[in-house]
């Protein structure tokens with residue numbers, strides 16, 4: 001098969017469109033012919049290389065996949081070739097206490113598709129049958145690929161970390177990011193009040209169109225001051241964040257008494273300072289979040305299939321142009337997901 005692989009870490013130029021071995025159909029597994037594969041920031045970290053992480057080389061990234069079942073392994077009885085599917089990006093053992101209590105993202109053997117395994121920047125990919133989610137006919141492949149990772153991440157952040165209810169006000173930082181656009185839609189469907197930040201007027205109006213009740217333009221407004229003004233001086237109950245050092249101070253200052261700050265990343269830097277007096281006196285909760293449970297993605301998918309929410313797609317690229325697609329992921333004017341399409 002053809003795949004986009006890298007043989008050493010580096011810039012987008014290390015990505016090569018080339019021949020790679022076909023995936024094997026092992027017992028309990030399914031081979032999926034890839035129709036579309038969405039990009040995530042994880043792909044960039046894999047390509048650049050991470051401290052203390054050794055990836056198998058040559059490496060095929062890609063956690064968010066849709067396509068059709070090409071072959072089923074021994075013991076797989078409920079899936080058939082030709083079926084349209086999307087994939088759960090989380091791989092876990094399926095037998096430990098975490099896996100059996102809907103916390104499979106905390107499995108000691110947890111992995112993300114395309115991290116230590118071969119992912120979806122390819123014509124085909126093999127996954128355990130437990131990772132296959134059939135999709136209805138009205139869901140197109142590009143949307144299906146753009147859905148799993150960011151909606152799972154946002155769902156877990158809002159409900160497990162943020163304990164969001166319809167009585168809450170949530171602030172979604174960086175509305176145009178993959179997680180941001182998903183969090184706005186899910187929070188709105190929960191009937192929470194949704195505030196968001198975005199950079200520039202165009203992104204602000206797109207965030208409003210997605211369901212944000214009020215949007216703060218972080219290029220020209222004082223975010224905590226505006227959030228206080230919009231909430232009668234109280235602040236928000238939940239902050240959903242992944243920007244890191246650049247927004248840490250303002251995000252903490254936006255929280256109400258008893259507020260929950262939830263993060264899944266730190267794209268602008270990892271080192272921040274915390275005044276512990278704010279933590280105990282204002283009774284704040286800081287929660288780290290990484291992916292989410294398979295069960296949560298199935299819950300989120302119900303809303304996707306019913307049309308309650310839909311991933312925003314910024315642009316699509318042919319598989320061969322994966323390097324340009326990764327460059328686009330870091331562009332300042334991006335809004336939503338970037339998806340590779342396989343012929």
Ligand SMILES: [Zn+2]
Pocket residue numbers: 092093094095096097098099104107108109
């Ligand atoms: Zn496990």
